[in-house]
Amino acid sequence: MSEHHHKETFVTKYIFSLDHKMISKQFLVTGMIMGVIGVLMSLLFRLQIAWPEQSFSIIEAFLPERFQSETGVMKPDIYLALVTIHGTIMVFFVLTAGLSGTFSNLLIPLQIGARDMASGFMNCLSFWLFFISSVIMVVSLFVQAGPASAGWTIYPPLSALPQAIPGSGTGMTLWLVSMAIFIAQSLIGSLNYIVTILNLRTKGMTMTRLPLTMWALFITAIIGVVSFPVLFSAALLLIFDRSFGTSFYLSDIFIGGEVLNYQGGSPVLFEHLFWFLGHPEVYIVLLPALGLTSEIISTNSRKPIFGYRAMIGSIMAIAFLSTIVWGHHMFISGMNPFLGSVFTFTTLLIAIPSAVKAFNYITTLWKGNLQFNPAMLFSIGLVSTFITGGLTGIVLGDSALDINVHDTYFVVAHFHLVMGVSAIYGMYAGIYHWFPKMYGRMMNKTLGYVHFWITAIAAYGVFFPMHFIGLAGLPRRYYTNTNFPLFDDLANVNQVMTIFALIGGVAQIVFLVNFFMSIYKGKVASQNPWRSNTLEWTTPVEHVHGNWPGEIPEVFRWPYDYSKVDENGEYIFGEDYIMQTVPLKAGEEES
Amino acid sequence: MLALFYFFVAVAFAIGVWQVNKLLTYRVIFNEIKDGKKTITLENDNNPIATEKDNNLQGKLFLIFLIGFYLLMGYCLIFLQDIMLPDSASIEGEDYDNLYRITFWLIGVVQFITQALLYFFAYKYRGVKGTKATFFADSHKLELIWTTIPTVVLAVLILYGLSIWNDVTDLEGDDAILVEVYAKQFAWEARYAGRDNELGRGNVRNIEGANSMGIDLTDAKSSDDIPVRELHLPVGKKVVFKFRSQDVLHSAYMPHFRAQMNCVPGMVTEFGFTPKFTTEEMRQQKDVIRKVASVNKVRQANGDDAYEFDYLLLCNKICGPSHYNMQMKIVVESEKDYLIWLNQQKTAKELFKL
Numbered sequence: 001m002s003e004h005h006h007k008e009t010f011v012t013k014y015i016f017s018l019d020h021k022m023i024s025k026q027f028l029v030t031g032m033i034m035g036v037i038g039v040l041m042s043l044l045f046r047l048q049i050a051w052p053e054q055s056f057s058i059i060e061a062f063l064p065e066r067f068q069s070e071t072g073v074m075k076p077d078i079y080l081a082l083v084t085i086h087g088t089i090m091v092f093f094v095l096t097a098g099l100s101g102t103f104s105n106l107l108i109p110l111q112i113g114a115r116d117m118a119s120g121f122m123n124c125l126s127f128w129l130f131f132i133s134s135v136i137m138v139v140s141l142f143v144q145a146g147p148a149s150a151g152w153t154i155y156p157p158l159s160a161l162p163q164a165i166p167g168s169g170t171g172m173t174l175w176l177v178s179m180a181i182f183i184a185q186s187l188i189g190s191l192n193y194i195v196t197i198l199n200l201r202t203k204g205m206t207m208t209r210l211p212l213t214m215w216a217l218f219i220t221a222i223i224g225v226v227s228f229p230v231l232f233s234a235a236l237l238l239i240f241d242r243s244f245g246t247s248f249y250l251s252d253i254f255i256g257g258e259v260l261n262y263q264g265g266s267p268v269l270f271e272h273l274f275w276f277l278g279h280p281e282v283y284i285v286l287l288p289a290l291g292l293t294s295e296i297i298s299t300n301s302r303k304p305i306f307g308y309r310a311m312i313g314s315i316m317a318i319a320f321l322s323t324i325v326w327g328h329h330m331f332i333s334g335m336n337p338f339l340g341s342v343f344t345f346t347t348l349l350i351a352i353p354s355a356v357k358a359f360n361y362i363t364t365l366w367k368g369n370l371q372f373n374p375a376m377l378f379s380i381g382l383v384s385t386f387i388t389g390g391l392t393g394i395v396l397g398d399s400a401l402d403i404n405v406h407d408t409y410f411v412v413a414h415f416h417l418v419m420g421v422s423a424i425y426g427m428y429a430g431i432y433h434w435f436p437k438m439y440g441r442m443m444n445k446t447l448g449y450v451h452f453w454i455t456a457i458a459a460y461g462v463f464f465p466m467h468f469i470g471l472a473g474l475p476r477r478y479y480t481n482t483n484f485p486l487f488d489d490l491a492n493v494n495q496v497m498t499i500f501a502l503i504g505g506v507a508q509i510v511f512l513v514n515f516f517m518s519i520y521k522g523k524v525a526s527q528n529p530w531r532s533n534t535l536e537w538t539t540p541v542e543h544v545h546g547n548w549p550g551e552i553p554e555v556f557r558w559p560y561d562y563s564k565v566d567e568n569g570e571y572i573f574g575e576d577y578i579m580q581t582v583p584l585k586a587g588e589e590e591s
Numbered sequence: 592m593l594a595l596f597y598f599f600v601a602v603a604f605a606i607g608v609w610q611v612n613k614l615l616t617y618r619v620i621f622n623e624i625k626d627g628k629k630t631i632t633l634e635n636d637n638n639p640i641a642t643e644k645d646n647n648l649q650g651k652l653f654l655i656f657l658i659g660f661y662l663l664m665g666y667c668l669i670f671l672q673d674i675m676l677p678d679s680a681s682i683e684g685e686d687y688d689n690l691y692r693i694t695f696w697l698i699g700v701v702q703f704i705t706q707a708l709l710y711f712f713a714y715k716y717r718g719v720k721g722t723k724a725t726f727f728a729d730s731h732k733l734e735l736i737w738t739t740i741p742t743v744v745l746a747v748l749i750l751y752g753l754s755i756w757n758d759v760t761d762l763e764g765d766d767a768i769l770v771e772v773y774a775k776q777f778a779w780e781a782r783y784a785g786r787d788n789e790l791g792r793g794n795v796r797n798i799e800g801a802n803s804m805g806i807d808l809t810d811a812k813s814s815d816d817i818p819v820r821e822l823h824l825p826v827g828k829k830v831v832f833k834f835r836s837q838d839v840l841h842s843a844y845m846p847h848f849r850a851q852m853n854c855v856p857g858m859v860t861e862f863g864f865t866p867k868f869t870t871e872e873m874r875q876q877k878d879v880i881r882k883v884a885s886v887n888k889v890r891q892a893n894g895d896d897a898y899e900f901d902y903l904l905l906c907n908k909i910c911g912p913s914h915y916n917m918q919m920k921i922v923v924e925s926e927k928d929y930l931i932w933l934n935q936q937k938t939a940k941e942l943f944k945l
Contacts, residue, residue, distance in 0.1 A: 251857025254795035334860035337760035367725035372649035391698040442639035473846035478915035485898035
């Protein structure tokens with residue numbers, strides 16, 4: 001290859017880059033922009049639900065006039081639109097692409113010892129499809145009748161009929177187009193991750209020497225490949241119903257004074273197809289977060305992760321079970337009750353590997369030498385919210401108990417804690433931990449501490465009381481609760497929750513300031529700032545193509561040899577960590 | 592309340608500004624790296640990696656956070672009792688409440704213990720220079736314990752839950768009262784099966800004029816059906832509901848009876864229960880008096896009319912802009928009163944002059 005081929009132009013380096021490290025940064029920044037939009041939306045609708053009749057200058061400023069009543073209060077269908085787009089953006093654009101896209105791209109080649117992803121082109125394509133789908137989703141906010149507003153689950157017929165809600169017109173069309181492209185990017189990305197992990201591991205990097213992060217990202221990619229295509233077909237059939245007059249989901253509908261020409265379809269079919277992705281999606285979001293935390297907790301505890309093989313086993317068990325539990329979202333959908341029994345059984349089984357994971361994390365802390373870097377704080381926060389949110393899953397997964405809490409705020413509290421807050425914590429932990437690898441500089445520690453503590457207080461302040469208003473029977477997705485005197489005494493709780501939400505929202509500014517300032521002004525990172533064992537810390541601080549300037553290092557041990565001592569109780573290599581590239585000492589047993 | 596919020600915003604911003612300011616105080620350092628190239632970096636004394644002092648402070652903060660979290664949990668569990676739903680008003684719901692209590696005790700205990708362990712370990716093992724972490728990578732015994740115990744506990748919960756689920760969803764039996772509940776944007780209607788206790792066919796294609804539920808008037812079973820706008824149920828008798836929807840998905844949610852079922856266009860779904868208390872009796876229940884007092888305290892402060900308890904049917908599946916106001920009153924009364932009321936209602940035959 002001649003010399004000038006190596007020279008990178010601005011376009012090939014920063015825009016259509018094939019380098020996995022650059023692509024991961026592109027994913028992260030796009031995900032963060034989407035995150036800001038998603039969080040802002042939640043603050044707007046929290047204001048509405050807490051003070052329903054009041055107008056707020058912030059709402060008047062952010063919402064176009066046609067989305068407001070004369071008194072400056074948001075309209076009911078716009079409330080639903082905000083709820084819908086908040087859910088879509090947070091689940092797919094932030095926690096799927098932003099989290100898994102960022103860290104799969106950054107860490108897979110670095111931690112397994114590969115020069116780059118198996119296909120740099122597919123990787124680049126994956127990001128740009130993600131970018132296009134993000135743009136379409138954002139554009140949909142500005143269409144005349146408002147964006148999609150049938151809930152992030154877009155159940156037809158509501159999502160299929162513009163007569164039923166204005167957002168089901170152009171807004172919904174754009175939503176479907178955006179999601180179709182999103183699914184394509186996710187599949188392309190996932191296939192690339194799987195192929196890379198299976199084929200490009202460096203010498204000595206057996207599957208049982210992979211860091212748990214790799215295992216989590218690997219299994220996540222597999223679940224994605226298995227389940228995302230089903231959502232694609234669900235969306236495709238919905239497009240057919242909406243645009244070409246087919247009746248896959250629609251039947252016997254009378255709306256706007258006339259009978260529509262649909263017969264024989266069933267919305268329950270859509271629910272099955274949707275949740276066949278929708279439930280595994282929870283784990284697509286959560287497993288990467290758990291994977292990142294495993295690494296961070298072990299490193300900062302200066303201890304091996306407890307039960308490495310059990311952790312791999314539980315990741316696999318969770319992944320397998322996650323594909324056969326989707327019916328627990330549909331206990332009261334009109335589905336055969338016997339089918340409900342089966343789904344109750346499989347759903348509650350998933351609590352077992354989850355419990356194993358939680359206990360293993362706690363045991364990892366036990367007798368550790370905990371280094372409270374910001375990443376570690378967020379990781380401990382994740383374990384806490386994962387337990388709190390996970391336990392209420394035992395209520396919701398039980399078909400009998402689900403009857404009365406289904407679609408109430410109890411559900412909202414449950415999934416926000418177990419997959420929302422937990423996954424966001426995992427993402428923050430990952431950013432604080434791998435920021436030096438991404439940008440070659442360190443993030444500010446004190447701002448990190450401030451960010452964590454305000455966020456932790458706000459998260460429980462919002463979502464813990466939320467369980468109780470759900471148990472009081474308050475349905476979710478109500479524009480206002482003032483039409484039911486029954487719920488009048490919940491208004492105070494709702495206001496307190498909103499205040500905590502606003503505090504939590506403001507705390508994220510601290511993070512954004514820290515993030516962008518540190519890119520330019522952060523302290524220059526050393527090669528292995530956290531004294532970690534994994535391969536990514538053997539690469540130079542300044543990014544080079546192919547990751548390692550010379551040979552790719554060989555791996556001789558698992559990634560968790562922290563505080564390993566010999567018979568005399570002395571560290572084997574004099575330090576409390578032994579990198580994977582260090583060969584076994586004579587007489588040393590492999591852990 | 593808002594003042595408190597603005598206060599916190601101010602504090603957060605103050606901290607932010609202070610820290611940004613700190614970031615800006617970096618010294619400019621010229622480094623010389625290999626090949627004689629020069630780089631410029633900014634440095635100050637702020638060590639970006641946790642020091643022993645940090646570990647100490649953060650560990651203690653975790654302990655304080657644990658105490659705060661316990662207080663929050665305790666507050667919610669004790670003081671938010673007033674806003675909870677009262678004990679079940681249906682006989683089937685008694686088992687529900689029982690399972691609910693067992694499950695909540697269980698997850699409550701697990702929650703209190705595991706959170707305590709997590710935060711206490713964070714405090715106890717906060718890093719100190721010179722200490723060695725214990726290399727403890729595996730223990731089959733421990734793994735076995737925390738695989739087996741959840742398995743056994745969950746097996747019990749699953750079996751008990753499934754037996755209740757089977758009872759609740761079992762709607763066989765001849766003497767149940769048959770009622771159709773009909774959902775549309777954004778109102779509920781209902782239809783009693785009448786003397787033959789069989790509902791005539793219904794389809795949206797029959798909707799015309801006053802026949803808003805699309806009852807098939809050519810079906811002989813339809814003529815004695817009784818379309819109504821308010822639900823009355825006799826106490827102590829099993830009621831089986833058949834749900835239909837004319838436009839989008841709705842969900843018929845009757846929280847006091849622990850009952851909920853989606854209404855699906857193009858399909859008939861069903862659910863059933865036996866009301867345990869009349870509306871009047873329910874108003875005398877301790878839980879209900881407490882809840883009503885809690886509501887009225889708020890209403891009084893807002894200058895609203897006093898609230899009196901009534902059973903409700905709410906929509907609990909997002910169904911359009913006015914989803915938040917789709918409700919129907921349910922009256923539970925003695926069988927005698929129920930029959931009197933029912934006889935006053937017009938049958939389809941009378942209504943549509945068949």
